[in-house]
Amino acid sequence: MADINSLEETTLQIRRDILRMVHKVNSGHPGGSLGCAEFFVALYFEIMEHNTAFDMDGKNEDLFFLSNGHISPVFYSTLARRGYFPVEELNSFRLIDSRLQGHPTTHEGLPGIRISSGSLGQGLSVAIGAALSKKLNKDPKTVYALMGDGELQEGQNWEALMYAAGNGVDNLIATVDLNGKQIDGTTEEVLSLGDVRKKFEAFGWDVLELAEGNSLEHIIASLKEAKSRLGKQKPVAILMQTEMGNGVSFMMHTHAWHGKAPNDEQLATALSENKETIGDY
């Protein structure tokens, strides 16, 4: 395993990237991005076996699909910091003529992106398709997906959950970011998800709960545990509890920062809480 301190430093830098990206264009989604920073670092810097040279087909490497595309800042920062494209390009987030669109897309040819997402509820189906493709190709690598919790309100997820279990798609690990918040309020207020674990289990998934979804050690342990459960005729889910806006004191414990950028003063405060580590872009 990589040095945990080094992973922590990467996480801090990614938080800074997220904040600076959304601040510059005064738009984007910092809350969910910050909440998933540790997950992305764990996945891309520790767990996934992937090639740095990007190839759409991704044969014989692990693949990741982001379904809740609005957390593009954390995805872009992670991909850049992992070497998929120059970190300086983070400067172009949401600008005209950029490969870093508001929501991730393959359309502009950004390395590391394999599907467009943003219109919610579609990513798990795509991840299942990619997992089936791997099985046909006798490719032993794993497919990872991340969905938001509010996103589970989209019906297509439940079609996908039913399919993956019914067909033993057991080379797939789907993580749900349970931050309990969405645009209009808490998931409980907007449309209760009920008991997500029981629902996934009733659909036939092997479910792991991760209470410490902002702890690198816990995420890594959980992803490793999930991986050990693959190949047993069941898809594996991780229900990962995170704190939206994690790492920025005034962005936590509220849904206010789901899709709102900090102003100059707020950015300064937020950055002071997240010191530069491996260098700003």
Add this chain to the structure above:
Amino acid sequence: MTAYINQGSNDTRSGFGDGLTELGRTRPDVVALCADLIGSLKMQTFIDENTDRFFQVGIAEANMMGIAAGLTIGGKIPFTGTFANFSTGRVYDQIRQSIAYSGKNVKICASHAGITLGEDGATHQILEDIGLMKMLPGMTVINPCDYNQTKAATIAIADFEGPVYLRFGRPKVPNFTTPELGFEIGKGILLQEGSDVTIVATGHLVWEALEAAKELAAEGVKAEVINIHTIKPLDTEIILNSVQKTGCIVTAEEHNYLGGMGESIAGMLSRNHPTPIEFVATQDCFGESGTPAQLMQKYGLNKSSIIQKSKEVIKRK
């Protein structure tokens, strides 16, 4: 005048099924998905011969489109099969984001298109699908006219890189195209030469156009008949060459006039060579239950409508 002979009526969906069977035997990268309509889509032989390359997704078309998009990653060429209504309107956003905008090599194969679906009625008779699909950037839209052409189209789209909407139907209709006519995506087919009026038809209306041309000829009207199987990209050259000679045009399709092939042609002509045009199409309405023949008659989608519109448009020259 070329005589086109009905070699024996057959359904265009069987052309799809047989084309898919052939692909199963020749193309190991082709995979198929179906949303609980294997029999209707004539996919059984492909499934029997390629069990591991077939995915039954159940009555869950949105998931089917997403899985198809994912299957392309790793090099597969997915063919999805369900009714046209469930292949388009029901899953528009899935196709838009996960397939079209993502540039995925998915072949959306849609049976029971249009009013000839018949007795099931308007809930299943989509007359808006060509419009929905042609509006998507990067989507190729094909509506073959008979069994032979549907089979040829099915095989051809496997060699074509990019998302395709392939639209075909339920009823047995005359099978009249010959191998000599060929099938090239984006290339119209001049079926019959004439100098008085151009009739451009797609899908089930092509045979009706040929029948109409026969009757018009008996009345001394020389109709040129063009088969446009690929609605997008549109073969503008074959149409422009024809109207420069005839000076007027009738379009015929089993689809709403809003959003259909006729609308594409009218737009193209208005930009390049304004020409009097009449449309044989449904008139912004839903269908209803009935036999295919009754419905084509009631909604003006047959030989007699094409003859009538031809006479009208000639007067407008």
